[in-house]
Amino acid sequence: MKNLKGRAVFAQSGGPTAVINSSIAGGLIEALNQDLITDVLCALHGIKGVLTEDFVDIGKEDLSELYALKNTPASEFGSVRYKLKDFNVDDTDYKKILEIFKKYDVKYFFYNGGNDSMDTCDKISRFMEKEGYPVNVIGIPKTIDNDLVGTDHCPGYGSAAKYVATTITEVYKDAVIYESPLVIVLEIMGRNAGWLTASSALASLTGCGADLIYLPEIPFSLEKFKNDVKKVVDEKRVCIVAVSEGIKNAEGKYVGEDASATDVFGHSSLGGVCGVLKSAVKSIGYKCKAIELNILQRCASHVASKTDVEEAFEVGRQSVIHAVNGETDKMIAYVRRDGEYALDFVGKDLSTIANAEKTVPLEWINKDGTGLTQEFIDYALPLIQGEPERRIENGLPSYAKLKMIKFKL
């Protein structure tokens, strides 16, 4: 809806990335500049902060500290694991949100997150439309998993990919110093989409790449894995394996599944893959180190991609510009131009994005299922370029220091 005048509420959700704060910074700073937006609020801990009216008054923050968010990892305004029900089944939360939107005169709502957050965003947007309440709702994408549909890539992916490729390069140098055979297995995040694990292929450009890369897109066989490792060790002595936490066997069962733990969205809690693969490697007689990159890969802002940081900031800004221009129920997507690398920022219907997952195209995976093709390298390489300027104090990162003053009506 055009020319809406009122308050804007931002919130963050889902797992952290190195640049999710760059996106919210872009959005907040742009919103402060917009005449149609009377106050800029941030809800703490995602949608929960909306439900509990836990709002920070961004107008009270120093602009320099908002800019410092560009290099502050994780979600500065908190996150939440809370799934809104279908409003046709139970609309309690939605009615509460509507009441609060009315009370605070919220005319713009920005939700910064991944798949599940885009779903939340879409549901709120559709409920408000059904109720006839005028509010422009925009999803600001983020995820290291790079699995949102409708966008060339996701803010956060480039930095995580740069961390993974840099780490593989360093681990390779460490692994080759002895004359004895050694296998190193690195377990990388990505439940159903192998984008981040695939980024280990970028390290091949340094001459220090992963030898074997296993994505969840291809069914995994432990027997084939052992043969693959044997072949590499026979030829090269050292074998670097990059494996997705989400690899599944031919029956579709997660290789690293811990059946005892699922999150509120019903996803299994993974993490045991590198242990399983280490045992397999030891069973064929080689020394093996297993390294789970764990949360380090999603919060390593010290090695963020400048391209990613700047694009993430811009997608935040563009979200506000699109909303003020009347767009609603959209996620702002990256559309890659032909020719030299550059992006357009385009609003795409949230309903086409929520609950869908984009996986690595099978034609970008080599025939043997153990590596990526040049098409993938061409796709991913521009995303990891550049070193962002970052504040350093005492030789350590200096992050944004926000006042976090609560907004009161």
Add this chain to the structure above:
Amino acid sequence: MKNLKGRAVFAQSGGPTAVINSSIAGGLIEALNQDLITDVLCALHGIKGVLTEDFVDIGKEDLSELYALKNTPASEFGSVRYKLKDFNVDDTDYKKILEIFKKYDVKYFFYNGGNDSMDTCDKISRFMEKEGYPVNVIGIPKTIDNDLVGTDHCPGYGSAAKYVATTITEVYKDAVIYESPLVIVLEIMGRNAGWLTASSALASLTGCGADLIYLPEIPFSLEKFKNDVKKVVDEKRVCIVAVSEGIKNAEGKYVGEDASATDVFGHSSLGGVCGVLKSAVKSIGYKCKAIELNILQRCASHVASKTDVEEAFEVGRQSVIHAVNGETDKMIAYVRRDGEYALDFVGKDLSTIANAEKTVPLEWINKDGTGLTQEFIDYALPLIQGEPERRIENGLPSYAKLKMIKFKL
């Protein structure tokens, strides 16, 4: 011995660091400049490369690539797990080395490594002296463990400490985003000396420090640990634990010991501590993530300390200068000046250094055994300062590319 003229042989040994190559670069470049040194050779894979006459001719390398070693992690000339016997028991290897030193007219020998390497260096030096063969033998220190005696600190420690403190800072930001209690346990290298684990205390300067720090210098109790964690979670919701792989219980048994694996030096192979602590945390009802920093902490040259890189280069240079000036059977140590941070480079007797370990002074550990005092911060903070220039290509590290041409007589 003064005015020795002949060839110089360098070799690297022990585990990698982010700056061991900076030291060898400093040594090699200085040696190429010295008139008394006729050829500069590097033995591959430590002392084994001497025994097998596997020498690289450094005179054939491009100077720019030797300088690029300053930011190339791990041991470019390989390492080795090989322990020389006591020559009073078996002098076979020593006689072989003497024969090769004579054959190649080796008058300078530089061994770049940690505790075990200084022991190797000392033994070779004493054997050559006993046999009356003139060769100046100098140990070039390195170890992320920072446990060599006689030196203020060790090359490699500052960069590993910077990696640990940076990582703790990022992990802290990631951990606090949810409203539910969370404990994160980071397992850090250091068998008997807690220096590297202690460096997690530096993160407190960012406001994102570790809450509990356990060093091997203090006997560890799982019951006390559980109480410590409870107290922090009650107060702060999130608890970041930094723990040394080498913590031992009151009976002196490693908490993470895997009795089945020992290396050739008889050290136990550690690594299971974070799993043990994770189970303990879960037993008191909290969610826990366990992160083993593994080899990442010793090879992360992308976040190296400029101070460490430059000091490591200089200690390599000084080793050559001291040797050419007639010193032998020494390790070049860092001696910290009073007042503003600066170092002198002083030769210390290898016999006083080999097989000794410097641990963290007990008075630098707080009374509760869970943190470090200001004295430690004052000691360690200068060592992590500065970001080195590094070559980047395609958004990834670009390391030294050596020709590795074999030296032939």
